[in-house]
Amino acid sequence: MFYPFALEKYLEDLLPPRDELLLEMERTALEETIPVVTPAVGNFLQMLVRFCGARKILELGTAIGYSTIYLGRGAEENGGRVLTVDMNRGRLDRAREYVKRAGLAETVDFRPENALHFLRGNKERFDLIFIDAAKGEYPEYLELTVPFLNPGGLLVVDNVLFRGWVVPGAVYEPKYERMVSRMRKFLDELTALKGFGCSVLPLGDGIALAHKEREPITD
Numbered sequence: 614m615f616y617p618f619a620l621e622k623y624l625e626d627l628l629p630p631r632d633e634l635l636l637e638m639e640r641t642a643l644e645e646t647i648p649v650v651t652p653a654v655g656n657f658l659q660m661l662v663r664f665c666g667a668r669k670i671l672e673l674g675t676a677i678g679y680s681t682i683y684l685g686r687g688a689e690e691n692g693g694r695v696l697t698v699d700m701n702r703g704r705l706d707r708a709r710e711y712v713k714r715a716g717l718a719e720t721v722d723f724r725p726e727n728a729l730h731f732l733r734g735n736k737e738r739f740d741l742i743f744i745d746a747a748k749g750e751y752p753e754y755l756e757l758t759v760p761f762l763n764p765g766g767l768l769v770v771d772n773v774l775f776r777g778w779v780v781p782g783a784v785y786e787p788k789y790e791r792m793v794s795r796m797r798k799f800l801d802e803l804t805a806l807k808g809f810g811c812s813v814l815p816l817g818d819g820i821a822l823a824h825k826e827r828e829p830i831t832d
């Protein structure tokens with residue numbers, strides 16, 4: 614998040630009340646500095662799943678399953694499923710437990726694997742793909758996920774404004790240079806994708822949406 618805390622807090626106050634489970638996860642993430650989406654982004658994810666009626670959802674980067682629960686709740690309403698991938702087995706086990714407590718054990722499948730490795734072996738197609746794993750690998754995720762997105766499907770990507778550092782002229786420590794330039798490369802490629810409509814929103818740490826056009830109907 615790169616805009617004032619007061620604004621983030623205000624957006625949060627406008628959300629529907631969150632249940633005790635999500636609040637507990639937020640506290641845990643804060644205490645253990647586990648990066649998870651903001652509540653406003655979580656709420657937005659669930660709405661996106663509803664809007665596009667997604668039934669097959671892929672998430673790259675589970676952590677303890679906070680965003681997974683929002684995606685899972687949307688998927689459940691659509692009679693769909695979420696497949697979530699994270700290479701950190703310890704976190705994935707904790708996510709499994711939270712997802713079970715959310716009553717979504719039958720809706721979410723977990724894959725303890727490196728996201729690139731998973732994508733290279735994948736044969737399934739998805740209606741919505743949420744990218745939130747290694748920031749420096751976003752250009753590769755883009756190349757590998759686009760072919761597996763169904764027509765009409767949605768690519769949703771978190772942290773694309775990377776604390777505002779992707780903005781030309783922003784000041785950041787030199788150690789972040791590679792990550793910032795990879796993110797800029799990713800955004801350039803995403804917004805130039807043929808057959809997609811894109812939008813970048815300054816919500817949370819920056820969210821990019823890319824909608825794959827349906828094939829034109831021909832008589």
Ligand SMILES: C[S@@+](CC[C@H](N)C(=O)[O-])C[C@H]1O[C@@H](n2cnc3c(N)ncnc32)[C@H](O)[C@@H]1O
Pocket residue numbers: 648649650673674675676677678679680681698699700701704726727728729745746747750
């Ligand atoms: C930002 S956290 C995900 C947060 C989660 N989406 C949420 O909002 O609740 C990123 C996660 O990606 C995982 N990760 C990082 N690089 C990865 C990779 N190459 N393959 C799979 N998982 C990866 C990390 O273990 C971490 O749990």
